[in-house]
Amino acid sequence: MDFEFRAQQDQDRRSVEDLFEFQGRMIGRGTYGKVFKAKRKDGNDTNDYALKQIDATGQSMSNSAIREIALLRELNHINLINLQRVFLSHEDRRVSLLFDFAEHDLWHIIKYHRAAKASKKTVPCAPGMIKSILYQILAGIHYLHSNWVLHRDLKPANILLMGDGAERGRVKIADMGFARLFNAPLVPLSKIDPVVVTLWYRSPELLLGSHHHTKAIDLWAIGCILYELLTLEPLFHCKQDDIKASSPFNRDALEKIFQVLGYPSDNDWPGIKQMPDHPRLSKEGFRAIHYGHCSIEQWMKKVFPNGHPSFSLDLMKRFLTFDPNKRITAEQALTDPFFKQSP
Known part of the structure; x- marks a missing residue:
């Protein structure tokens, strides 16, 4: 058994709530959902991040969210916002997108x-x-x-x-x-x-x-x-x-x-x-x-x-x-x- 692989898989499955502190730090909202200012909980990374939580529509992720994720994962330019990570909550179907924080x-x-x-x-x-x-x-x-x-x-x-x-x-x-x-x-x-x-x-x-x-x-x-x-x-x-x-x-x-x-x-x-x-x-x-x-x-x-x-x-x-x-x-x-x- 590849224990390092299993450990990495467990890390990847951790929820956004496990890894980031953002509750009570909302900085914006719209028809898509809410945006929070987030910080890593482990303290090894002191950078601020923007966490965009997209509310599920019915039982599925919105087409707009899917398109945004698909494009941002492929694009890379200093004048485009950088998508760091995507989290999917299986309980409420909510999608969370982690970006670099722009003040x-x-x-x-x-x-x-x-x-x-x-x-x-x-x-x-x-x-x-x-x-x-x-x-x-x-x-x-x-x-x-x-x-x-x-x-x-x-x-x-x-x-x-x-x-x-x-x-x-x-x-x-x-x-x-x-x-x-x-x-x-x-x-x-x-x-x-x-x-x-x-x-x-x-x-x-x-x-x-x-x-x-x-x-x-x-x-x-x-x-x-x-x-x-x-x-x-x-x-x-x-x-x-x-x-x-x-x-x-x-x-x-x-x-x-x-x-x-x-x-x-x-x-x-x-x-x-x-x-x-x-x-x-x-x-x-x-x-x-x-x-x-x-x-x-x-x-x-x-x-x-x-x-x-x-x-x-x-x-x-x-x-x-x-x-x-x-x-x-x-x-x-x-x-x-x-x-x-x-x-």
């Missing part, structure tokens, strides 16, 4: 700076920090796209930043529950998940019901995140009363996009009339003439009349291009002159 996320960072701005204690995000965060997000997304993975839910809450330690300031892209392989899907991804990407970060082709999800949807979301880092406000802020909607179309979101960017012409987006929900634009009262004075240039002049040291209008326009086929890729964005300029 911050962009949602809370932006919230902090916004609160300081509201109280007249201006604490803007440092230009160098904005540029570093953007570059690291692009590096992580370029890695995903190079491995045929779409994230499909990029937003500030899913962009983590490491605190004190060897990786201080490192960006970690998290929450792969909506991520999908896109090289050869058996059915269009829109058939599996008709509604993806949180509304404020949802690209126009998604809002108009595109059957094909491409890398471009992640780049649109990155453009929205960049604007939010610069201004501390979401660019396409609108009512989010369709959280459980079965259709990605949202009139308020499209209205906000057109107010900022203008109404897309056939030249701007040759394929717009092929979008499944394009006929709804006229039915909802959208007319190009209503947005003739709108453009990203005019919008940014109002926001930054004196310019901004961390802002590149050209790069922003390439992120927020209507036509997904013309939108900048992560690989192209990483080589943009913006990242070679000081700060």
Whole structure:
């Protein structure tokens, strides 16, 4: 009998409660379950970890959890959150995912700076920090796209930043529950998940019901995140009363996009009339003439009349291009002159 093997097997079967202290240390919750700050009980490892407990749906693990685990076990990049271990409780079917602990996320960072701005204690995000965060997000997304993975839910809450330690300031892209392989899907991804990407970060082709999800949807979301880092406000802020909607179309979101960017012409987006929900634009009262004075240039002049040291209008326009086929890729964005300029 291989006693070392048996000992290792017994160790592997130990529950998450046996190995980690986390009760009473909840740091977040959502529709998936709860997140706890965890520490090993044996004292040999002083690192903090994030323990994501996913509640079982009925008698089975959710498809989202299975996909997230499968992808994270295969992916490895410094700007992606690292899945350390998976625990499965046979009693209540609960799945626990153990990650490296990230002290911050962009949602809370932006919230902090916004609160300081509201109280007249201006604490803007440092230009160098904005540029570093953007570059690291692009590096992580370029890695995903190079491995045929779409994230499909990029937003500030899913962009983590490491605190004190060897990786201080490192960006970690998290929450792969909506991520999908896109090289050869058996059915269009829109058939599996008709509604993806949180509304404020949802690209126009998604809002108009595109059957094909491409890398471009992640780049649109990155453009929205960049604007939010610069201004501390979401660019396409609108009512989010369709959280459980079965259709990605949202009139308020499209209205906000057109107010900022203008109404897309056939030249701007040759394929717009092929979008499944394009006929709804006229039915909802959208007319190009209503947005003739709108453009990203005019919008940014109002926001930054004196310019901004961390802002590149050209790069922003390439992120927020209507036509997904013309939108900048992560690989192209990483080589943009913006990242070679000081700060």
